[in-house]
Structures are given as structure tokens and as C-alpha cells.
Amino acid sequence: AQSVTQPDIHITVSEGASLELRCNYSYGATPYLFWYVQSPGQGLQLLLKYFSGDTLVQGIKGFEAEFKRSQSSFNLRKPSVHWSDAAEYFCAVVAGANNLFFGTGTRLTVIP
């Protein structure tokens, strides 16, 4: 069965520091993987997606993610975090018929 695991419920980083949010998936076929961001009181905004090809994908707001099949991972990274990046981040996998399965989310706090 397909599933997505985000092991970190809450991460706190200093502004300007680097960031890595972890995501592991379980899916029998080639996955389509996504990262969404949700700011307080807002909907979900697509940051980036991986379908095939280059395993390092670039997204909006300076984010990138790397697909590692051997580790079943799709970790999100940003070299220098800004205070406006504070939000909830969701990893998701498409499992047939466009059905998105979400991880439980990682809440990012940015301290000055």
C-alpha cells in the first residue's frame, strides 16, 4: 500500500540557516512525488514535483528536492531560510487515478 512518512513533526531553524525536511514514501510503482506548503490560514501551494528524469528538481521560493529511489526518499532542501518560509510542509505521492496521499506534515518555525 502507498504511504508517505514525514518523520519530523516540527523543525526550528534560524533565519539564514539551511533546511532539510525529510520525506519517505512507500509505493510499488514509479512514484509521482510532490511537496506542498501551507501558510497559516491558507490553502496548499505546490512547491515542486517529481515525475521522472533528473532526480534533483527545482521549485519555487528557492526550494529543491532530491529523489533517491534507493532510499525511497524525497527530501526538501533550501540553502538559506527566510522568515517567510515559516509554514507547514506536506510531502505527497500520487497513487493511481490522481489520488494524492499526504504525509502528516512538518511544521517549520524560523527564529531571527
Place this chain on the structure above:
Amino acid sequence: DAGVIQSPRHEVTEMGQEVTLRCKPISGHNSLFWYRQTMMRGLELLIYFNNNVPIDDSGMPEDRFSAKMPNASFSTLKIQPSEPRDSAVYFCASTTISGNTIYFGEGSWLTVV
């Protein structure tokens, strides 16, 4: 371009009342999804439609919940009667059947007191 449009954005209602949430998908999209987000359960898929036809409603919590899609540009999620445990954010999302990127509305924030 207009994204997925949901209404109302916020609703507070009394237990036992009927609640109707509305969604207008992105023009040209023919798959529509209803999700519910709570602190306890995270994001859950309630139901999705392809070409206005419900494909999988196994996520609908109980008979109090119903969803319809009378045409390609409109869908409703109805709760009757509402209960406090239905308090959540309800998201509508859409995509094309052949596409793989799902776009979300800004959500309807429901509070049942």
C-alpha cells in the same frame, strides 16, 4: 488565471444545522477532489469525481456527508446534520484526468458549535 474557488471561506454553525460547501474547479479540469484537514487526522481524501461522476467515496465519514457534481464547473459538499466533530478545514482540489498535479482551493474553515 482563476484557481480553484471555494465558498464560504469561513462558516460557524450550530450543531444540527445543514452545511453546504461549494467549489468551482479550474476551467478545463475534469477531476475534482474534496479533502478534509484536522489536527488529529491530517489531510484526508473524502471523495473524488472524474467527469462529474463520483469514483471513490470511501473516505466520506458517514451518511451525514454527501457530495454532488451537477456539472463540470461546480461541486457541493453537504453535511446534514452537522456535529461539532465535523469542525475542520475542507479543501477542494482539481486536475485533469491525464494530469498529475492537483491544485487546491484556499479551503472552507468550518466550525460547528
